[in-house]
Amino acid sequence: MSSAAHLDIDSRGLATLTLNRPDVHNAFDDQLIALLIDLITQARDDPRTRLLLLSSTGKSFSAGADLAWMRRMADASREDNLRDARKLALLMETLNGFPAPTLAKVQGAVMGGGVGLVSCCDIVVASEAAFFALSEVKLGLAPAAISPYVIAKMGVSQARRFFVSGERFSAVRAAAIGLVHEVVLASELDGKVLQLIDTLLANGPQAMRAAKQLVQVANPLEVTPALSEYTAGVIADLRASDEGREGLRAFLEKGTPSWVAGNR
Ligand SMILES: C/C(=C\C(=O)SCCNC(=O)CCNC(=O)[C@H](O)C(C)(C)COP(=O)(O)OP(=O)(O)OC[C@H]1O[C@@H](n2cnc3c(N)ncnc32)[C@H](O)[C@@H]1OP(=O)(O)O)CC(=O)O
Numbered sequence: 001m002s003s004a005a006h007l008d009i010d011s012r013g014l015a016t017l018t019l020n021r022p023d024v025h026n027a028f029d030d031q032l033i034a035l036l037i038d039l040i041t042q043a044r045d046d047p048r049t050r051l052l053l054l055s056s057t058g059k060s061f062s063a064g065a066d067l068a069w070m071r072r073m074a075d076a077s078r079e080d081n082l083r084d085a086r087k088l089a090l091l092m093e094t095l096n097g098f099p100a101p102t103l104a105k106v107q108g109a110v111m112g113g114g115v116g117l118v119s120c121c122d123i124v125v126a127s128e129a130a131f132f133a134l135s136e137v138k139l140g141l142a143p144a145a146i147s148p149y150v151i152a153k154m155g156v157s158q159a160r161r162f163f164v165s166g167e168r169f170s171a172v173r174a175a176a177i178g179l180v181h182e183v184v185l186a187s188e189l190d191g192k193v194l195q196l197i198d199t200l201l202a203n204g205p206q207a208m209r210a211a212k213q214l215v216q217v218a219n220p221l222e223v224t225p226a227l228s229e230y231t232a233g234v235i236a237d238l239r240a241s242d243e244g245r246e247g248l249r250a251f252l253e254k255g256t257p258s259w260v261a262g263n264r
Pocket residue numbers: 023024025027060063064065066067068088109111112113114116135136139141142143144145146147235
């Protein structure tokens with residue numbers, strides 16, 4: 001059985017981390033989250049690594065959290081649910097804190113946690129056919145663990161709209177709001193990324209790490225333990241709520257959710 005993600009580090013110091021669950025648009029469950037944390041940590045600790053490329057197999061970059069996993073956790077004890085919810089926050093923290101430059105190559109769907117992943121990368125190149133959404137609210141969920149990183153990337157004003165609307169937006173719009181750095185024709189995506197890799201690998205490796213750190217120190221993103229605990233609690237509670245169960249049921253049964261009337 002092929003692995004749900006794999007890491008390759010070449011002789012130039014390019015570490016390529018590939019999401020590999022194309023049958024579910026590279027949605028990530030708890031096992032894949034654990035594997036990704038492990039592989040990012042391996043890449044971070046490997047002295048050869050000068051650059052991390054995040055890529056994916058199949059039509060889509062990532063459809064975010066695996067909704068079958070989300071649904072399973074709804075039935076877990078509150079303690080297990082909360083413990084589980086912390087894993088996604090740890091993945092975002094690990095990727096965001098990667099010391100060398102990170103580059104994401106995206107195509108197809110980039111949704112929910114997929115937007116979280118790209119928000120944690122330094123450079124994002126998208127196919128013009130890619131589409132984005134913080135679609136959690138359509139599922140009775142919310143973009144919780146990913147929120148600090150997404151807000152830092154797209155800004156508060158855009159987050160206020162897209163967090164509550166769940167609307168899809170294009171790669172061109174994603175670039176306009178700062179989520180993506182470059183949009184290219186699908187046929188030019190690989191070439192553009194290879195060109196950027198060459199540009200980055202020609203730079204001083206230590207200098208790039210220092211330059212990245214300068215941005216982080218000058219403009220710190222403070223994800224405190226209290227904030228992580230809060231965001232984990234939000235997703236743990238929502239997925240176990242009647243509304244979350246209904247949204248997940250509807251997605252998994254390919255239906256339309258029927259929300260309970262009321263203003264809370
Ligand atoms: C991070 C946090 C939360 C989240 O991330 S919540 C998840 C947000 N993601 C979504 O809302 C994406 C849901 N998926 C879709 O809208 C569509 O599937 C698609 C990605 C636009 C692709 O559509 P298309 O019509 O091309 O393909 P299918 O819908 O037939 O999908 C094929 C296959 O894949 C399964 N699948 C798709 N996405 C997921 C998913 N996220 N989880 C599990 N499975 C997924 C789909 O069910 C199909 O399966 P079949 O068995 O083949 O029917 C929380 C926080 O921030 O804390």
